[in-house]
Amino acid sequence: MSEHPHGIARGLTDYGDRDFSIYLRRSFAQSMGYSREMLKRPVVGIAYTPSGFNNCHRHFPELLEAVKRGVLAAGGLPLEFPTVSLGEVFLSPTSLRYRNLMAMDTEEMIRAQPMDSVVLMGGCDKTVPAQLMGAVSADLPAIQLIGGPMMTGRHKGERLGACTDCRRFWAKYRAGDVDAEEIDVIEGRLATTAGTCAVMGTASTMACIAEALGMTLPGTAAIPAVHADRLRAAEATGAAAVRLIGSDLTPKRIVTAQSVENALRVLMALSGSTNAVIHLAAIAGRAGIPLDLDRLNAISDTTPVLVNLKPVGAHYMEDFHSAGGMGAVLRELRPLLHLDTLTVTGETLRERLDADQDGYVDHAIIAARESPLEPDGGLVAxxxxxxxxxxxxxxxxxxxxxxxxxxxxxxxxxxxxxxxxxxxxxxxxxxxxxxxxxxxxxxxxxxxxxxxxxxxxxxxxxxxxxxxxxxxxxxxxxxxxxxxxxxxxxxxxxxxxxxxxxxxxxxxxxxxxxxxxxxxxxxxxxxxxxLLPPPPPAPERGYARLYAEQTLDADEGCDFRFLKPPAATGVAGAERDAAE
Known part of the structure; x- marks a missing residue:
């Protein structure tokens, strides 16, 4: 026997006898009911993140079946594996503390298990950046699948969407404009379907950034979680993961200084979440690319706000999807973008936009660049x-x-x-x-x-x-x-x-x-x-100690120091300190 370099023969467990290793692995794989013919196929790993503590991902079992369908139809063998899952509102003290743990889990399981490419199934706020961080570090061909946003609810004839309307009504309650009985009713109408927040919050911002970076299939960032198109996108993503096998189209070829700048342009045009600055710095940092806040300002000053969504506008993610989604935003921003950046399809951004330049856009929701909602970008440093x-x-x-x-x-x-x-x-x-x-x-x-x-x-x-x-x-x-x-x-x-x-x-x-x-x-x-008191002692053990000892500052994405390439660690801070 000799080891085949792909599929389940990839990355053999070391028993000191390579032929025995593949013999034993096939034996155990067959205990799960796979035929020898199926086990000869290339393997697509699926980083799978449902959890009873993650409401955003409750539709993932159905989504997984669609991914598998796409992999099988394209000739691959889909094998899902669990990782840490981060449900934003269920974590104490905050989900950001555990983002790096999920990134480590994702990276190490991609490295340790036999797969030729990987689909990253994420959605809730910190899951997408964690998966992208891990995938960039592992640098195996990878593709992100977004879970998608919720649909809106209704209250007294008004559309409601988590969580901008959560905060709006809570402010009214604190001011005495809404009573306790009504706030209880509203509580049950804010989040009524599977999916992430219905507005341009962190989850939707990171979904759009993943597409802007080129790590998702074109046009898939904004599809609602419960829409049939989301299942079709999952199937197409599974098939695309098979096509990635054997290519050199890994995350480090896609996440480049130019694609990071494209993502910043999109962030400004969306007037997206401030959290995205931290997450994009962490993702870029894994590729050795520092995020320069002065450059962020230069991009903001030359990028108009185009998207009329809450919390800064009037509409919701389901409207953004039907208005043209990310394709429409990228077409409007085209003169400002680096068009030679690559996507997971193997196309450049220029080729993608050339192919869909006649796409539909609703300018009430996605403004034309010549008639923006605001002349300058949504965020500044x-x-x-x-x-x-x-x-x-x-x-x-x-x-x-x-x-x-x-x-x-x-x-x-x-x-x-x-x-x-x-x-x-x-x-x-x-x-x-x-x-x-x-x-x-x-x-x-x-x-x-x-x-x-x-x-x-x-x-x-x-x-x-x-x-x-x-x-x-x-x-x-x-x-x-x-x-x-x-x-x-x-x-x-x-x-x-x-x-x-x-x-x-x-x-x-x-x-x-x-x-x-x-x-x-x-x-x-x-x-x-x-007169400042001395800092408290570091925690004695476990992940809390690792977090305390290794976390970098916000301008470097709050990543762990030892997980970033040395050239990327401390660059932004050192340059700023020198300037001051």
Whole structure:
């Protein structure tokens, strides 16, 4: 006997006898009912992520059968394997803490098991970036299959979509405009089907970014989870995975500096989730590509907002799909894109767009580039004495009246402090103040939760205040809105300037100047720094210890230091520190 380099003979278990290894593997494979002829086929692995703790993926069993159908019809053998699954709202303290664990699981199972290509089945917020991170590092031919967004619900004749409308109605409830009985009814009508959030939140943003990078089949990012086209896309994805076998079209040929820039263009045109900056930095970092926040600003300043979806617009993902989806967005952005980038089909982006240039578009939902919703991109990076290595503002979801503001800081030292005092009637706060949350960044015990959407203090909400400047080292759900400065780097737990802010300190925000500054003298800041408490000891064991010891800052994607190519680690931060 001799080992065949493909299929189940790939990557043999080592018993010191290669022929015995394949003999034993075939024997055990046949115990599952496979014929010898079927076991001669090339193998498509399917990274399969359903979970009782992941509502977004509850339709994955049916989706899996469609993938398998496509693989079998194309001549491959589909073998699914489970990995970590991250259900956004079911994880404590936050799903970002476990994204890198899922990425490691995905990478190692691709490497360890005999497969010639792999389909990555993901959807919920952190699953798609985790799978792409793992796939880039493993660098086996791979293709992403998105689970798809929910359909909308209804309440009193109004369409509802998780989770922008969750936040909108919760704000009304806090302000006393909705009573307890109605908020309970609304709770059951916000998320009524399988799939990810129905708006341009993090999940849908990452789906669109995966397509912009070239890692999904064209036109598949926005198909609703319960649509028959989603099953057809799964079947086509399975067939495409077979076609990838034996090619050199691996993720590192697809995820390049040029395709990352295309993804940033798309992010700006979508006015997508701020979380995407962290995830794209992590995905690019696995390919040795640093994400330059100054370049992000240059792209934002030359990319219009085109997509009229909540949380910054009026429509939902099902509307985006029927309006033309990502194909329409890419056609509008064509003059701004790198067209020679590759996709998993083997075509270049130019070839894809040439083939569908007569595609349908509803310009009420996807605006023409010549008549955009906003002339500039949805996100900007801010720098300054409060954020030497950057912070992110989703300006398209913010109140432009607050863009050039100097205000007084009202500081919360932790999430617990925020919860305890934000609604205290005695809280000294005015609507022109700036709310500041410390110790919610990647190096904090909370692991950078989506807590940057600080609630408006109840006594101000009751007076009709809808927005205030809020600053933190935390993240914000892509479904949220407001004038919110996030990802302040270095974070407070690392001893960054954010840790030194005290009540009453003046802070200046200038979106035009791309600045966020703490207006306190250097001598006073040095005095405060000397009084900072020492950091708490690292956890004693397990993944928590690994996370504490290896997590990089937000500008480097919060990836683990040892998982990135050495050339990509610390580049962005070092360059920014040198400039400062």
């Amino acid at each position: 801010l720098f300054g004495s409060l954020a030497p290595r950057g912070a992110i503002l989703k300006r398209a979801a913010a109140d432009a009246r607050l863009f050039e503001t100097e205000g007084r800081a009202v500081v919360f030292s932790s999430l617990a402090d925020l919860a305890a005092r934000i609604d205290d009637p005695a809280l000294d706060v005015r609507e022109d103040d700036i709310l500041v949350l410390q110790n919610a960044g990647p190096h904090s015990a909370s692991g950078m939760p989506e807590a940057g959407y600080l609630p408006i203090p109840r006594k101000l909400a009751a007076k009709g205040v809808k927005d205030m400047i809020r600053i933190s080292d935390a993240r914000m759900s892509g479904t949220a809105f407001g004038t919110i400065v996030l990802h302040v780097t270095p974070d407070a737990a690392s001893g960054g300037p954010l840790a030194l802010v005290q009540d009453g300190d003046p802070i200046r925000l200038s979106v035009a100047g791309r600045r966020i500054d703490l207006l306190v003298e250097a001598d006073e800041l040095a005095r405060r720094r000397a």
